[in-house]
Amino acid sequence: MEVAELTLEQATTLEDECRNEGHTLHRDLLEKKYESLITHNPKLTRTLVSFQANKNTPYYRWFKYKEGFSAQMVHYLLNTLAKKQGALLDPFSGTGAALFASQESGWEATGIELLPVGCAITEARQAAEQVDIVQLKKEIETLSCVDFSTIKSDSPIQHIAITEGAFSRDTEDQLNGYLTYCDNQIEDAHIKTLLRFAAFCILERISYTRKDGQYLRWDYRAGRTRVKSKFNKGKVYTFEEALQLQLNLMVEDLLYEDMDLFKKENLSNTEQNIRLIQGSCLEELCKFSEESFNFILTSPPYCNRYDYTRTYALELVFLNKNEEEVKHLRQQMLSCTVENKEKVESLVTQYADMKREDFLQKAIFAFENHNALQEVLYWLNTYNGKGQLNNSNIPRMIANYFLEMALVIFEMSRILKSGGKVAMVNDNVRYAGEEIPVDLILSDFAEAAGLSTRNIWVLGTGKGNSSQQMGKYGRAELRKCVYIWEK
Numbered sequence: 381m382e383v384a385e386l387t388l389e390q391a392t393t394l395e396d397e398c399r400n401e402g403h404t405l406h407r408d409l410l411e412k413k414y415e416s417l418i419t420h421n422p423k424l425t426r427t428l429v430s431f432q433a434n435k436n437t438p439y440y441r442w443f444k445y446k447e448g449f450s451a452q453m454v455h456y457l458l459n460t461l462a463k464k465q466g467a468l469l470d471p472f473s474g475t476g477a478a479l480f481a482s483q484e485s486g487w488e489a490t491g492i493e494l495l496p497v498g499c500a501i502t503e504a505r506q507a508a509e510q511v512d513i514v515q516l517k518k519e520i521e522t523l524s525c526v527d528f529s530t531i532k533s534d535s536p537i538q539h540i541a542i543t544e545g546a547f548s549r550d551t552e553d554q555l556n557g558y559l560t561y562c563d564n565q566i567e568d569a570h571i572k573t574l575l576r577f578a579a580f581c582i583l584e585r586i587s588y589t590r591k592d593g594q595y596l597r598w599d600y601r602a603g604r605t606r607v608k609s610k611f612n613k614g615k616v617y618t619f620e621e622a623l624q625l626q627l628n629l630m631v632e633d634l635l636y637e638d639m640d641l642f643k644k645e646n647l648s649n650t651e652q653n654i655r656l657i658q659g660s661c662l663e664e665l666c667k668f669s670e671e672s673f674n675f676i677l678t679s680p681p682y683c684n685r686y687d688y689t690r691t692y693a694l695e696l697v698f699l700n701k702n703e704e705e706v707k708h709l710r711q712q713m714l715s716c717t718v719e720n721k722e723k724v725e726s727l728v729t730q731y732a733d734m735k736r737e738d739f740l741q742k743a744i745f746a747f748e749n750h751n752a753l754q755e756v757l758y759w760l761n762t763y764n765g766k767g768q769l770n771n772s773n774i775p776r777m778i779a780n781y782f783l784e785m786a787l788v789i790f791e792m793s794r795i796l797k798s799g800g801k802v803a804m805v806n807d808n809v810r811y812a813g814e815e816i817p818v819d820l821i822l823s824d825f826a827e828a829a830g831l832s833t834r835n836i837w838v839l840g841t842g843k844g845n846s847s848q849q850m851g852k853y854g855r856a857e858l859r860k861c862v863y864i865w866e867k
């Protein structure tokens with residue numbers, strides 16, 4: 381029987397069973413161990429930590445990357461936790477918020493990001509810092525007189541199955557014509573990057589889709605046969621109006637930032653620009669020498685089945701990723717969807733090639749011998765055996781998530797300087813009523829890797845895992861935290 385089919389009475393019985401003495405023994409012990417370090421930090425609100433706080437922040441508001449940090453949170457953490465500037469790393473750098481905000485206060489920032497979406501946002505931001513605004517405004521004036529639908533595209537957007545039909549014919553013709561115009565008529569590299577980026581930012585607005593939790597939701601006007609309910613996303617912008625709004629916003633921010641003399645001065649004093657590595661941190665972290673960074677500020681994907689490659693499918697297609705490449709990216713991501721397969725075999729080969737098998741084995745040992753984690757996996761596998769999970773790959777996803785995170789944490793500890801700190805943002809999760817204290821398990825991994833836990837700062841009120849879970853198991857708080865580890 382699927383969990384989703386349980387009656388309220390059955391669900392209550394299952395919940396009671398889950399609360400039996402001993403059922404959560406190792407998680408209870410773990411909670412006791414960290415009890416004194418788990419505190420509410422009133423300075424860290426949910427809004428401050430998330431992208432929401434960027435709504436009015438120049439540059440950050442150009443593209444809504446819901447999973448992004450706010451610039452204010454980065455400033456708060458660095459001001460509170462770091463004695464002086466140095467080298468900062470974000471191994472899951474997304475849009476580069478940690479990189480740009482830290483660079484503004486004089487840090488040398490390095491980021492690793494797997495998805496080309498985050499990399500494109502980071503690169504656009506770098507172009508924004510170097511662009512000639514007067515020249516850009518001139519180009520924008522010129523293009524306001526061009527009819528893009530008349531421009532024949534040399535390389536129109538090639539859709540993948542999950543994006544087919546996202547735009548009306550007119551919109552897609554204009555989008556393709558505009559991109560061809562940018563490629564053929566704009567010489568300056570920074571201006572070209574920013575003009576193309578403006579189109580990248582409006583893809584959702586001009587499409588029949590909406591980013592909605594786990595996937596793209598389709599408006600009935602797209603006429604996709606598979607759409608069951610009559611979802612209406614509201615206004616679908618024409619290409620012209622969306623582009624104009626986006627370009628206005630970008631110019632407004634560029635002019636505003638150009639007047640911020642303090643920031644300009646600080647940036648010109650920073651010797652190095654931001655260093656962005658496009659790739660998987662599971663493959664890249666091992667390339668850094670020991671003790672390379674003073675601070676690691678990061679937020680990995682959460683263990684919540686959220687699939688970035690589906691949410692950002694339009695943007696991936698815009699960036700010329702084909703079906704195979706998108707599938708490959710999905711597999712390379714830190715395991716957080718039920719589709720992710722084990723990476724352990726390739727990691728064993730990778731570490732053997734570097735003659736560092738022992739290092740990998742230490743991370744695997746921490747994972748395999750973590751009682752609370754193994755307790756969760758035991759129960760989830762048991763429910764799976766009885767057909768009680770709504771997806772049978774959930775235990776595999778959780779196991780892979782923690783094994784990969786163990787390795788990431790061991791590598792972070794190795795490349796952190798003595799006295800250096802890690803600040804990590806992450807959410808706890810729950811599956812089939814089993815709460816997974818992600819914060820405490822990862823803190824235990826950090827301790828096994830030679831770090832000590834200074835704080836586990838809990839943000840505002842937690843949230844249930846999903847509406848379905850809340851219905852079945854009642855609303856229990858799940859912690860959303862920022863953890864601080866020190867070497």
Ligand SMILES: C[S@@+](CC[C@H](N)C(=O)[O-])C[C@H]1O[C@@H](n2cnc3c(N)ncnc32)[C@H](O)[C@@H]1O
Nearest residue numbers: 448449472474475477494495660661681713714
């Ligand atoms: C929670 S988001 C971080 C957002 C970031 N803090 C920001 O301000 O934009 C997690 C990021 O990790 C990236 N990611 C997932 N797997 C990765 C991997 N194996 N290596 C590097 N980045 C990865 C995702 O693409 C996503 O951008």
